[in-house]
Amino acid sequence: MSEDPQTILVIDDHPLMRKGIVQLVTMEASLRLVGEAGDGQRGLDLALQLQPDLILLDLNMRGLSGLQTLKAMKAADLDSRVIILTVSDSEEDVIAALRAGADGYLLKDMEPEDVLHSLKTAALGQIALGERVASIMADALRHESQPRPADSARLTEREQEILGLIARGCSNKLIARQLKITEGTVKVHVKHLLRKLHLDSRVEAAVWAVRHAGES
Numbered sequence: 001m002s003e004d005p006q007t008i009l010v011i012d013d014h015p016l017m018r019k020g021i022v023q024l025v026t027m028e029a030s031l032r033l034v035g036e037a038g039d040g041q042r043g044l045d046l047a048l049q050l051q052p053d054l055i056l057l058d059l060n061m062r063g064l065s066g067l068q069t070l071k072a073m074k075a076a077d078l079d080s081r082v083i084i085l086t087v088s089d090s091e092e093d094v095i096a097a098l099r100a101g102a103d104g105y106l107l108k109d110m111e112p113e114d115v116l117h118s119l120k121t122a123a124l125g126q127i128a129l130g131e132r133v134a135s136i137m138a139d140a141l142r143h144e145s146q147p148r149p150a151d152s153a154r155l156t157e158r159e160q161e162i163l164g165l166i167a168r169g170c171s172n173k174l175i176a177r178q179l180k181i182t183e184g185t186v187k188v189h190v191k192h193l194l195r196k197l198h199l200d201s202r203v204e205a206a207v208w209a210v211r212h213a214g215e216s
Contacts, residue, residue: 005029005030005031005032006030006031006032006053006054006123007031007032007033007034007050007052007053007054008025008031008032008033008034008052008053008054008055008056008119009033009034009035009036009037009043009046009047009050009052009054009055009056009080010022010025010033010035010036010037010056011036011037011038011039011040011042011043011046011047011055011056011057011058011061011066011069012036012038012056012057012058012061012085013038013039013040013058013061013062013063014058015038017058017108018036018038021056021085022036024112024115024116025056025116025119027116028116028119028120030120030123031054031119031120031123034050034052035050035052039061039062039063039064040061040063040064040065040066040068040069041063041064041069043055043057043069044064044069044072044073047073047078047080048076048078051078051079051080052080053080053081053123054080054081054082054083054119054122054123055073055080055081055082055083056083056085056119057069057070057082057083057084057085057102058084058085058086059084059086059088059093059097060086060087060088066084066086066097067093067096067097067100070082070084070097070100070101070102071100071101073101074100074101079173081103081104081122081123081125081171082101082102082103082104083102083103083104083105083106083118083119083122083128084097084102084104084105084106085106085107085108085115086105086106086107086108087107087108087109088107089107089132089133089136091136091139094133094136094137095137098137098201098203098204099200099201099204101201102203103122103127103128103171103203104118104121104122104127104128104129105128105129105130105133106118106128106129106130106133107130107132107133110130114130118130121169124174125170125171125173125174126168126169126170126171126174127169127171127203127206129203129207134207137203137204137207154196155193155196155197158189159189159192159193159196161179162175162179162186162189162190162193163193163205163209164209165178165179166190166202166205166206166209167205167206167209167210169206172186172187172190172202190202190205193205
């Protein structure tokens with residue numbers, strides 16, 4: 001990763017919470033705040049304008065919700081990593097956000113230092129999941145239709161390699177850099193392995209792969 005600070009945009013419709021998050025971010029030398037917004041539409045506009053490395057996004061907002069904002073960002077093919085920071089630990093919200101393309105999901109009752117650690121993890125290109133959120137995700141995978149085991153999914157050698165990197169929390173961009181292939185090629189491989197494993201998102205694949213490590 002570059003030694004330059006990672007740029008971050010904060011989107012939260014609660015002024016006191018937003019100011020607290022902004023103060024937290026300014027305490028970390030590896031992060032540089034480039035903007036803040038109090039609603040989803042303004043946040044989306046700023047994201048497209050500023051193209052930050054990281055976006056910290058509240059889920060429950062008036063007007064354009066966090067989920068709608070996230071989907072709009074992904075539809076615009078924004079290269080930023082979007083981390084949800086919310087009070088909601090409901091399985092429905094967690095699954096919806098991660099399947100919509102969120103690169104992480106953190107809870108507002110986390111300790112400030114844990115939030116900062118997760119943001120630095122995200123800045124390194126890794127998935128940022130709070131411990132409770134990871135458990136919620138694992139439970140959801142158990143309760144839904146069972147994914148296929150890796151040894152019967154007929155993954156190619158490259159797909160197995162990429163699944164291993166996903167399990168380590170690597171983003172598509174980080175995988176592309178490590179394997180010396182394009183990010184577009186990584187996305188194609190990820191799409192194929194998700195279909196073979198009967199999973200819907202790369203974050204699900206990361207959680208699933210960690211749970212099944214060493215079984216095949």
